[in-house]
Amino acid sequence: MDAKHRGLRAWPASRAAWRPKPATPVDGDDFGRVWALLPGRSPRVLKRLDEQSWALEPPSVGQSYEWETWAYLQTLLGKRWWDAYCWEYWRFLAPLPREDALEQLRRLQEAATTEAWWKLPENRPEIASMLxxxxxxxxxxxxxxxxxxxxxxxxxxxxxxxxxxxxxxxxxxxxxxxxxxxxxxxxxxxxxxxxxxxxxxxxxxxxxxxxxxxxxxxxxxxxxxxxxxxxxxxxxxxxxxxxxxxxxxxxxxxxxxxxxxxxxxxxxxxxxxxxxxxxxxxxxxxxxxxxxxxxxxxxxxxxxxxxxxxxxxxxxxxxxxxxxxxxxxxxxxxxxxxxxxxxxxxxxxxxxxxxxxxxxxxxxxxxxxxxxxxxxxxxxxxxxxxxx
Ligand SMILES: O=C(O)CCC(=O)C(=O)O
Ligand SMILES: [Fe+2]
Structure with missing residues (x-):
């Protein structure tokens, strides 16, 4: 597989690519392919989280301690760790007034299941250019x-x-x-x-x-x-x-x-x-x-x-x-x-x-x-x- 396409296993990144790997440091190429689909009333795809300055602040994607945190959360939440992950980033970008976090997460999940991120005008050019x-x-x-x-x-x-x-x-x-x-x-x-x-x-x-x-x-x-x-x-x-x-x-x-x-x-x-x-x-x-x-x-x-x-x-x-x-x-x-x-x-x-x-x-x-x-x-x- 040539370098250009290596790691193109999913777009945006697959859940597999998100799986915590506490023992393995994330190498340069993989690190650059960290994407997130943020739920919410207008879900957004965040691209290349490593290039966003805020992502370099803790909690930061790709740092081994963070993977360990998510590995831990996975043991607590099972499959729902993914929701928590999305939630965490959403919260990080747009601080909410104090509210019951679980109730908010539930509403975010509902919104995320009724809207298609790929229909949003800002995501369309990216999809066409991939094809x-x-x-x-x-x-x-x-x-x-x-x-x-x-x-x-x-x-x-x-x-x-x-x-x-x-x-x-x-x-x-x-x-x-x-x-x-x-x-x-x-x-x-x-x-x-x-x-x-x-x-x-x-x-x-x-x-x-x-x-x-x-x-x-x-x-x-x-x-x-x-x-x-x-x-x-x-x-x-x-x-x-x-x-x-x-x-x-x-x-x-x-x-x-x-x-x-x-x-x-x-x-x-x-x-x-x-x-x-x-x-x-x-x-x-x-x-x-x-x-x-x-x-x-x-x-x-x-x-x-x-x-x-x-x-x-x-x-x-x-x-x-x-x-x-x-x-x-x-x-x-x-x-x-x-x-x-x-x-x-x-x-x-x-x-x-x-x-x-x-x-x-x-x-x-x-x-x-x-x-x-x-x-x-x-x-x-x-x-x-x-x-x-
Ligand atoms: O299921 C797939 O991933 C591909 C199947 C296929 O190539 C086909 O049905 O022509
Ligand atoms: Fe085929």
């Missing part, structure tokens, strides 16, 4: 936390009910990937009847998950936000149905192939369960319409030791790594479908995600036109409305 400069962008805390949790439960429940089928390549082959897949659309199955079951290919599993409609408002909103910045997004007119995936923990994996045999993954010993390096849209083999890949990860507290990172490569040289990202819950990853080769490393825990592709082709049984699509808006402005 422009690196070919991908990763947004943490993307959805309101309750919504992210409910999508994660829907995916996990579908997997537990054995509704997911073996992932296959668009060519029909399955040698390269070890995931279980379920195509999901937003229709309410009670009213949609047979049309609620829509998968791109005959025989693939599909289902309707109505709460995805809310998720789509956010992801479509991001696409609409980014589109004016990118010529190549102007032709987007449809979005695929959602693809729920589970890459099962290697030891527990038992997927059936098309002939009903237990499928043991791409490697002969059956231990590896990832997805080999590939492009989502190989233009030389015929443009499949995919312009932008967006993946919402659905896994709580994912650690480096759990494996399962998505590794993004440069187009050239072919094995030059751009970045690796962990599939941490409520992280949205976007990248150019025809320009960013990627692979999924085998996970040591069941690994869930929900993928949508934004396409430049017309709606068909596997995709739908959506109101914010740039090409749809152009057509509307010209007096043609081809939405249902």
């Amino acid at each position: 422009r400069d690196h070919g991908f962008c990763a947004l943490d805390a993307f959805l309101p936390s309750g919504l992210a949790a409910s999508v994660a439960s829907a995916a996990k429940a579908a997997y537990a009910r054995k509704e997911m089928g073996l992932g296959v390549l668009s060519t029909g082959a399955s040698f390269a990937r070890g995931d279980a897949v379920l195509w999901v659309n937003t229709q309410d199955p009670s009213t949609a009847g047979k049309s609620a079951k829509l998968a791109p290919k005959e025989g693939q599993s599909s289902a309707a998950v109505p709460e995805l409609a809310m998720v789509l408002e956010h992801i479509d909103g991001l696409v609409a936000q980014l589109a004016p910045e990118f010529e190549r997004m102007q032709c987007i007119r449809t979005r695929s149905h959602a693809m729920f995936t589970c890459y099962p923990e290697a030891a527990a994996a038992e997927l059936l192939d098309a002939t009903g045999k237990v499928w043991t993954g791409p490697f002969a010993d059956g231990t590896a369960q990832g997805y080999l390096r590939h492009l989502d849209n190989v233009r030389q083999q015929g443009h499949c319409g995919r312009i932008l890949t967006t993946i919402l990860y659905l896994n709580d507290d994912w650690r480096e030791a759990d494996g399962g990172a998505i590794r993004l490569f440069e187009a050239s040289p072919p094995l030059q790594v751009r970045a690796e990202l962990l599939p941490e819950g409520n992280r949205l990853l976007c990248f150019w479908a025809d320009e960013v080769p990627h692979e999924v490393l085998p996970p040591k825990r069941d690994r869930f995600a929900c993928t949508f592709w934004y396409l430049d082709r017309d709606a068909d049984p596997s995709s739908v036109a959506f109101a914010e699509a740039p090409a749809v808006q152009v057509a509307r402005a010209a007096g043609t409305d081809f939405l249902d």
Whole structure:
């Protein structure tokens, strides 16, 4: 991985990067990548905390004594240590009148779950420039936390009910990937009847998950936000149905192939369960319409030791790594479908995600036109409305 991209595991920094490391001094590179998402009525992203003069005052990010403090708080608060961390910085920047601190924290948390930091005008240029400069962008805390949790439960429940089928390549082959897949659309199955079951290919599993409609408002909103910045997004007119995936923990994996045999993954010993390096849209083999890949990860507290990172490569040289990202819950990853080769490393825990592709082709049984699509808006402005 070249120096420019080293450490680009998340943007803003992942929770993993925030985990206290009392014994390890933070080295120069990592130190420069400390970011914070501050909750509040207008949440703010603080960048490069080490460069802010106030951050050098105690309590200061990156100092070993501070990590020790947070390690201690983690033992007291469990998962809530993160909230306390955000709270601490908020308090530090804007001293509050004396008030019950816990009550205030509760209100801050509520505000933080109803507002999307990435929609704020001051954060937009940063997001677009990440996509422009690196070919991908990763947004943490993307959805309101309750919504992210409910999508994660829907995916996990579908997997537990054995509704997911073996992932296959668009060519029909399955040698390269070890995931279980379920195509999901937003229709309410009670009213949609047979049309609620829509998968791109005959025989693939599909289902309707109505709460995805809310998720789509956010992801479509991001696409609409980014589109004016990118010529190549102007032709987007449809979005695929959602693809729920589970890459099962290697030891527990038992997927059936098309002939009903237990499928043991791409490697002969059956231990590896990832997805080999590939492009989502190989233009030389015929443009499949995919312009932008967006993946919402659905896994709580994912650690480096759990494996399962998505590794993004440069187009050239072919094995030059751009970045690796962990599939941490409520992280949205976007990248150019025809320009960013990627692979999924085998996970040591069941690994869930929900993928949508934004396409430049017309709606068909596997995709739908959506109101914010740039090409749809152009057509509307010209007096043609081809939405249902
Ligand atoms: O789940 C991921 O991180 C990526 C999966 C993938 O590459 C795909 O489905 O095409
Ligand atoms: Fe892919």
